[in-house]
Amino acid sequence: MPADFYRPVEGGLQCTLCPFRCRLRDGDTGACKVRRREGDRVLTATRGTTVEHWSSVERKPFYHFRPGLPLLTLAPPGCSFRCDYCVNHRVSQYGRDPDSRVAPRDTDPEALVRTAAERGGGIALSYSEPSLAAELTLELGAHARTSGVPVVWKSNGFLTPEAVERVAPVLAAVNIDLKAAGEEEHRRLTGAPLAPVLETIRSMKAAGVWVEISTPLIPGTSAEDEQLARIAEFVAGLGPDTPWHLLRFTPTYRMHRQRPTSPERLGSAMRIGRDAGLRYVYVERALGAEGRATRCPGCGAEAVSRGVWGQAESRLRDGGCPACGERIAGVWNDVGANEGNRG
Numbered sequence: 001m002p003a004d005f006y007r008p009v010e011g012g013l014q015c016t017l018c019p020f021r022c023r024l025r026d027g028d029t030g031a032c033k034v035r036r037r038e039g040d041r042v043l044t045a046t047r048g049t050t051v052e053h054w055s056s057v058e059r060k061p062f063y064h065f066r067p068g069l070p071l072l073t074l075a076p077p078g079c080s081f082r083c084d085y086c087v088n089h090r091v092s093q094y095g096r097d098p099d100s101r102v103a104p105r106d107t108d109p110e111a112l113v114r115t116a117a118e119r120g121g122g123i124a125l126s127y128s129e130p131s132l133a134a135e136l137t138l139e140l141g142a143h144a145r146t147s148g149v150p151v152v153w154k155s156n157g158f159l160t161p162e163a164v165e166r167v168a169p170v171l172a173a174v175n176i177d178l179k180a181a182g183e184e185e186h187r188r189l190t191g192a193p194l195a196p197v198l199e200t201i202r203s204m205k206a207a208g209v210w211v212e213i214s215t216p217l218i219p220g221t222s223a224e225d226e227q228l229a230r231i232a233e234f235v236a237g238l239g240p241d242t243p244w245h246l247l248r249f250t251p252t253y254r255m256h257r258q259r260p261t262s263p264e265r266l267g268s269a270m271r272i273g274r275d276a277g278l279r280y281v282y283v284e285r286a287l288g289a290e291g292r293a294t295r296c297p298g299c300g301a302e303a304v305s306r307g308v309w310g311q312a313e314s315r316l317r318d319g320g321c322p323a324c325g326e327r328i329a330g331v332w333n334d335v336g337a338n339e340g341n342r343g
């Protein structure tokens, strides 16, 4: 489909969607491999999706946004990053890795929103990089506005400020991966600079989008205490109520010879987050139900419990602790969509 997010510059058309800001001559493909110049326009493969299935909001993961919300999940192809540990590399490395042979199907944004509305759910763009599907997101958002269907992203946050400004108003929530604390480590892991990711996180938060952060514990970089402490410090700087998800590394793709993160390492990473002042630090699986539980920062009572497959049981009352009433930051079902969204 024809893309948006580009402008004429000397010697070509410049894509303005991500900070690579590729200059495209006729026939060129961008670094993301999903945008291509053809004559005097740019086309994108990201109006199609490689996946269309129902999942739960907890599996993205979002733990403080509408517990139990079913999400019609789409995965337009491609990614602006090229991480060696990507579990979704067959979708994300579309056009870059010969092993990625997915064929995206065209989408009907209006029908997708209608389907989500009929089930009382939302729409998620996940598994690959949703920001490369900014046009699709805007279309979904335009249809979703009148039906109250939330649109959410699980993203790498690698967008230009002008792209963030356009997409933030249609997004209800984003979970952004913060993969390293330093420029050098981030470039090594992803092939891209870190600073724009930090800027996107701050801008999404400032725009009123509900923000949760995920950090994969990658051996040799983000799994190290020093990196984790600096990432935790940044997340705490967004506000101590910002949920921080620690993602266990499992051997895959070009890192299939590495060992998975041990439960002890994940436990110690949780402590690093709490020492930084974060109130809500989570591990989806390796630490059992306790790693998925939301506890009141005031009295310690369990306010939301979650199962392995995302089913949630919320005991919140008016967005507060069931025992002492202290407010738990989030967008909760019992206080209406988007209340408490400035946690």
Ligand code: SF4
Pocket: 015, 016, 017, 018, 019, 020, 021, 022, 029, 030, 031, 032, 033, 034, 035, 080, 132
């Ligand atoms: S999205 Fe990024 S990588 Fe892709 S063409 Fe645009 S600037 Fe280049």
